Amino acid sequence: MPTLLALYAHPDDEAFSGGVLAHYAKLGVDVHLICATRGESGKITDPSLSHITDLGAQREQELRDSCKALGIHGPIFLGYHDSGRFERTQNENSNAFMHQDIFEVEAKLRPYIEELQPDILVTFDPHGGYGHIDHLIIHRAVTALFYSSGTPKRLFYNVMPIAFSERMAQSGINQNLDPKVYGVTDATIAVRLNVAHVLDQKMASMQSHKSQMGANSRFAQMPPEYIQQMQEGMKWEHFALGGTRTPIHTFPLKGLFDGLGYDFD
Incomplete structure:
Protein backbone atom coordinates (compact mmCIF):
# COMPACT_ATOMS: atom_id res chain seq x y z
CA MET A 1 0.00 0.00 0.00
CA PRO A 2 1.38 3.46 -0.84
CA THR A 3 2.13 5.38 2.34
CA LEU A 4 2.52 9.07 3.14
CA LEU A 5 3.86 10.39 6.45
CA ALA A 6 3.43 14.04 7.43
CA LEU A 7 5.56 15.35 10.29
CA TYR A 8 4.79 18.60 12.09
CA ALA A 9 5.38 20.37 15.39
CA HIS A 10 1.95 21.31 16.75
CA PRO A 11 -1.72 20.41 16.49
CA ASP A 12 -3.12 22.55 13.63
CA ASP A 13 0.17 22.50 11.65
CA GLU A 14 -1.38 19.79 9.49
CA ALA A 15 -3.50 22.58 7.99
CA PHE A 16 -0.50 23.43 5.80
CA SER A 17 -1.10 20.22 3.83
CA GLY A 18 -4.58 19.19 4.97
CA GLY A 19 -5.97 19.14 1.44
CA VAL A 20 -3.22 16.87 0.19
CA LEU A 21 -3.59 14.54 3.17
CA ALA A 22 -7.34 14.22 2.56
CA HIS A 23 -6.83 13.90 -1.22
CA TYR A 24 -4.46 10.96 -0.94
CA ALA A 25 -6.45 9.28 1.82
CA LYS A 26 -9.44 9.28 -0.57
CA LEU A 27 -7.24 7.59 -3.18
CA GLY A 28 -6.43 4.76 -0.78
CA VAL A 29 -3.03 5.96 0.40
CA ASP A 30 -2.12 5.05 3.98
CA VAL A 31 -1.74 8.55 5.48
CA HIS A 32 -0.09 9.04 8.88
CA LEU A 33 0.73 12.12 10.96
CA ILE A 34 3.44 12.63 13.57
CA CYS A 35 3.17 15.64 15.88
CA ALA A 36 6.15 16.61 18.04
CA THR A 37 4.17 18.43 20.76
CA ARG A 38 0.63 18.75 22.13
CA SER A 50 -11.36 30.08 28.71
CA HIS A 51 -12.15 27.64 31.52
CA ILE A 52 -9.75 25.01 30.14
CA THR A 53 -6.84 24.27 32.46
CA ASP A 54 -5.10 21.55 30.41
CA LEU A 55 -4.57 23.09 26.98
CA GLY A 56 -2.38 20.18 25.89
CA ALA A 57 -5.21 17.68 26.40
CA GLN A 58 -7.63 20.01 24.60
CA ARG A 59 -5.36 20.43 21.60
CA GLU A 60 -4.55 16.72 21.48
CA GLN A 61 -8.25 15.98 21.12
CA GLU A 62 -8.60 18.74 18.54
CA LEU A 63 -5.89 17.09 16.45
CA ARG A 64 -7.61 13.72 16.74
CA ASP A 65 -10.81 15.36 15.50
CA SER A 66 -8.88 17.01 12.68
CA CYS A 67 -7.39 13.70 11.54
CA LYS A 68 -10.86 12.15 11.55
CA ALA A 69 -12.14 15.02 9.38
CA LEU A 70 -9.28 14.47 6.92
CA GLY A 71 -9.86 10.71 6.82
CA ILE A 72 -6.34 9.83 7.97
CA HIS A 73 -4.91 7.78 10.83
CA GLY A 74 -4.97 9.28 14.30
CA PRO A 75 -1.86 11.27 15.26
CA ILE A 76 1.34 9.94 16.76
CA PHE A 77 2.69 12.29 19.47
CA LEU A 78 6.42 12.44 20.23
CA GLY A 79 5.84 13.90 23.71
CA TYR A 80 7.88 17.10 23.53
CA HIS A 81 6.59 20.34 25.02
CA ASP A 82 5.46 23.19 22.78
CA SER A 83 8.09 25.96 22.86
CA GLY A 84 5.51 28.74 22.47
CA ARG A 85 6.16 32.15 20.95
CA PHE A 86 6.58 35.74 22.05
CA GLU A 87 5.65 36.14 25.74
CA ARG A 88 4.81 32.40 25.93
CA THR A 89 8.29 31.21 24.89
CA GLN A 90 9.44 28.32 27.10
CA ASN A 91 13.02 29.46 27.67
CA GLU A 92 13.34 27.67 31.02
CA ASN A 93 11.56 24.44 30.06
CA SER A 94 14.14 21.74 29.29
CA ASN A 95 11.51 19.58 27.56
CA ALA A 96 10.52 22.39 25.19
CA PHE A 97 11.08 21.32 21.62
CA MET A 98 13.34 24.31 20.97
CA HIS A 99 15.91 22.89 23.40
CA GLN A 100 16.09 19.39 21.90
CA ASP A 101 19.10 17.97 20.12
CA ILE A 102 18.15 17.56 16.45
CA PHE A 103 20.08 14.30 16.17
CA GLU A 104 18.14 12.87 19.11
CA VAL A 105 14.84 13.92 17.51
CA GLU A 106 15.97 12.25 14.28
CA ALA A 107 16.78 9.05 16.22
CA LYS A 108 13.38 9.14 17.93
CA LEU A 109 11.67 9.35 14.54
CA ARG A 110 13.61 6.53 12.89
CA PRO A 111 11.56 3.62 14.36
CA TYR A 112 8.43 5.11 12.77
CA ILE A 113 10.12 5.04 9.38
CA GLU A 114 11.02 1.39 9.92
CA GLU A 115 7.46 0.56 11.02
CA LEU A 116 5.45 2.56 8.48
CA GLN A 117 7.82 2.33 5.49
CA PRO A 118 6.53 5.59 3.96
CA ASP A 119 7.02 6.36 0.29
CA ILE A 120 6.61 10.09 0.90
CA LEU A 121 7.58 12.41 3.76
CA VAL A 122 6.00 15.87 4.09
CA THR A 123 7.13 18.58 6.49
CA PHE A 124 7.86 22.30 6.78
CA ASP A 125 10.11 24.22 4.40
CA PRO A 126 13.51 25.57 5.56
CA HIS A 127 11.88 28.75 6.91
CA GLY A 128 9.38 26.78 8.96
CA GLY A 129 6.38 28.36 7.28
CA TYR A 130 6.65 31.53 9.33
CA GLY A 131 9.83 31.06 11.33
CA HIS A 132 8.52 29.29 14.46
CA ILE A 133 11.48 27.63 16.19
CA ASP A 134 9.58 24.34 16.61
CA HIS A 135 8.82 24.30 12.88
CA LEU A 136 12.52 24.76 12.16
CA ILE A 137 13.47 21.92 14.52
CA ILE A 138 11.09 19.42 12.91
CA HIS A 139 12.17 20.53 9.43
CA ARG A 140 15.83 19.91 10.22
CA ALA A 141 15.20 16.58 11.97
CA VAL A 142 12.97 15.25 9.17
CA THR A 143 15.40 16.36 6.48
CA ALA A 144 18.24 14.58 8.29
CA LEU A 145 15.98 11.54 8.74
CA PHE A 146 15.27 11.36 5.02
CA TYR A 147 18.97 11.16 4.26
CA SER A 148 19.89 8.77 7.07
CA SER A 149 16.97 6.33 6.87
CA GLY A 150 17.43 5.34 3.23
CA THR A 151 13.78 4.28 2.92
CA PRO A 152 11.36 7.05 1.84
CA LYS A 153 11.37 7.68 -1.88
CA ARG A 154 10.75 11.44 -1.69
CA LEU A 155 10.75 14.32 0.76
CA PHE A 156 8.49 17.32 0.17
CA TYR A 157 8.26 20.69 1.91
CA ASN A 158 4.96 22.58 1.94
CA VAL A 159 5.62 26.08 0.63
CA MET A 160 3.82 29.32 -0.21
CA PRO A 161 4.23 31.01 -3.60
CA ILE A 162 5.51 34.57 -3.26
CA ALA A 163 2.22 35.96 -4.61
CA PHE A 164 0.24 34.22 -1.86
CA SER A 165 2.79 35.27 0.76
CA GLU A 166 2.37 38.87 -0.41
CA ARG A 167 -1.41 38.65 0.06
CA MET A 168 -0.82 37.29 3.55
CA ALA A 169 1.47 40.25 4.26
CA GLN A 170 -1.20 42.70 3.12
CA SER A 171 -3.74 41.06 5.42
CA GLY A 172 -1.44 41.47 8.42
CA ILE A 173 -1.64 37.79 9.33
CA ASN A 174 2.00 36.99 8.59
CA GLN A 175 3.40 39.32 11.28
CA ASN A 176 5.39 41.49 8.84
CA LEU A 177 7.45 38.64 7.41
CA ASP A 178 9.18 39.41 4.11
CA PRO A 179 7.23 37.57 1.36
CA LYS A 180 10.40 37.17 -0.68
CA VAL A 181 12.00 35.31 2.22
CA TYR A 182 9.06 33.22 3.40
CA GLY A 183 7.50 32.67 -0.04
CA VAL A 184 9.08 30.76 -2.93
CA THR A 185 9.36 31.43 -6.65
CA ASP A 186 7.15 29.48 -9.03
CA ALA A 187 10.23 27.69 -10.37
CA THR A 188 10.78 26.20 -6.91
CA ILE A 189 7.38 24.54 -6.76
CA ALA A 190 7.57 20.83 -7.62
CA VAL A 191 3.88 20.05 -7.01
CA ARG A 192 0.91 22.39 -7.31
CA LEU A 193 -2.20 20.42 -6.39
CA ASN A 194 -5.81 21.54 -6.65
CA VAL A 195 -7.57 20.36 -3.48
CA ALA A 196 -10.93 22.10 -4.06
CA HIS A 197 -12.65 18.68 -4.13
CA VAL A 198 -11.65 18.09 -0.47
CA LEU A 199 -11.98 21.70 0.68
CA ASP A 200 -14.90 20.82 2.97
CA GLN A 201 -12.71 18.28 4.74
CA LYS A 202 -9.85 20.75 4.95
CA MET A 203 -12.12 23.40 6.47
CA ALA A 204 -13.61 20.87 8.91
CA SER A 205 -10.08 19.94 9.92
CA MET A 206 -9.17 23.55 10.61
CA GLN A 207 -12.41 24.16 12.51
CA SER A 208 -11.58 21.19 14.73
CA HIS A 209 -8.93 23.39 16.33
CA LYS A 210 -11.48 25.35 18.33
CA SER A 211 -8.98 26.74 20.82
CA GLN A 212 -6.87 28.25 18.02
CA MET A 213 -9.54 29.35 15.54
CA GLY A 214 -11.82 31.32 17.84
CA ALA A 215 -13.08 34.90 17.65
CA ASN A 216 -9.80 36.28 18.99
CA SER A 217 -7.58 34.49 16.47
CA ARG A 218 -5.65 36.29 13.75
CA PHE A 219 -7.76 34.51 11.13
CA ALA A 220 -11.05 35.67 12.61
CA GLN A 221 -9.82 39.26 12.77
CA MET A 222 -8.74 39.45 9.13
CA PRO A 223 -10.65 41.92 6.92
CA PRO A 224 -13.45 40.15 4.97
CA GLU A 225 -11.78 40.69 1.59
CA TYR A 226 -8.64 38.90 2.78
CA ILE A 227 -10.64 36.05 4.28
CA GLN A 228 -12.20 35.51 0.86
CA GLN A 229 -8.79 35.62 -0.83
CA MET A 230 -7.42 33.16 1.70
CA GLN A 231 -10.30 30.75 1.17
CA GLU A 232 -9.63 30.88 -2.57
CA GLY A 233 -5.95 30.29 -1.91
CA MET A 234 -6.73 27.24 0.22
CA LYS A 235 -8.02 25.45 -2.89
CA TRP A 236 -4.38 24.93 -3.88
CA GLU A 237 -1.42 23.45 -2.00
CA HIS A 238 2.20 23.78 -3.06
CA PHE A 239 5.26 21.67 -2.36
CA ALA A 240 8.97 21.95 -3.01
CA LEU A 241 11.13 18.86 -3.45
CA GLY A 242 13.46 18.32 -0.49
CA GLY A 243 15.00 15.09 -1.70
CA THR A 244 14.41 12.08 -3.95
CA ARG A 245 15.65 8.52 -4.41
CA THR A 246 13.78 8.08 -7.66
CA PRO A 247 14.14 9.70 -11.09
CA ILE A 248 12.13 12.86 -11.75
CA HIS A 249 11.00 12.47 -15.35
CA THR A 250 9.04 15.72 -15.55
CA PHE A 251 9.10 18.94 -13.55
CA PRO A 252 6.87 20.08 -12.07
CA LEU A 253 5.30 16.80 -10.99
CA LYS A 254 1.60 16.02 -11.30
CA GLY A 255 1.51 14.99 -7.64
CA LEU A 256 3.61 13.66 -4.78
CA PHE A 257 3.54 10.07 -6.12
CA ASP A 258 4.03 10.95 -9.80
CA GLY A 259 6.32 8.41 -11.44
CA LEU A 260 6.39 5.96 -8.52
CA GLY A 261 4.35 3.32 -10.33
CA TYR A 262 0.96 3.78 -8.66
CA ASP A 263 -2.26 4.20 -10.63
CA PHE A 264 -2.82 7.81 -9.60
CA ASP A 265 -0.98 11.13 -10.05
Missing part, protein backbone atom coordinates in the same frame (compact mmCIF):
# COMPACT_ATOMS: atom_id res chain seq x y z
CA GLY A 39 0.57 22.53 21.64
CA GLU A 40 0.56 23.26 25.37
CA SER A 41 1.92 26.78 24.96
CA GLY A 42 -0.68 27.96 22.49
CA LYS A 43 -3.12 30.76 23.14
CA ILE A 44 -6.83 30.07 23.64
CA THR A 45 -8.65 32.30 21.16
CA ASP A 46 -12.19 31.08 21.81
CA PRO A 47 -13.64 32.84 24.88
CA SER A 48 -16.03 29.93 25.48
CA LEU A 49 -12.99 27.72 26.20
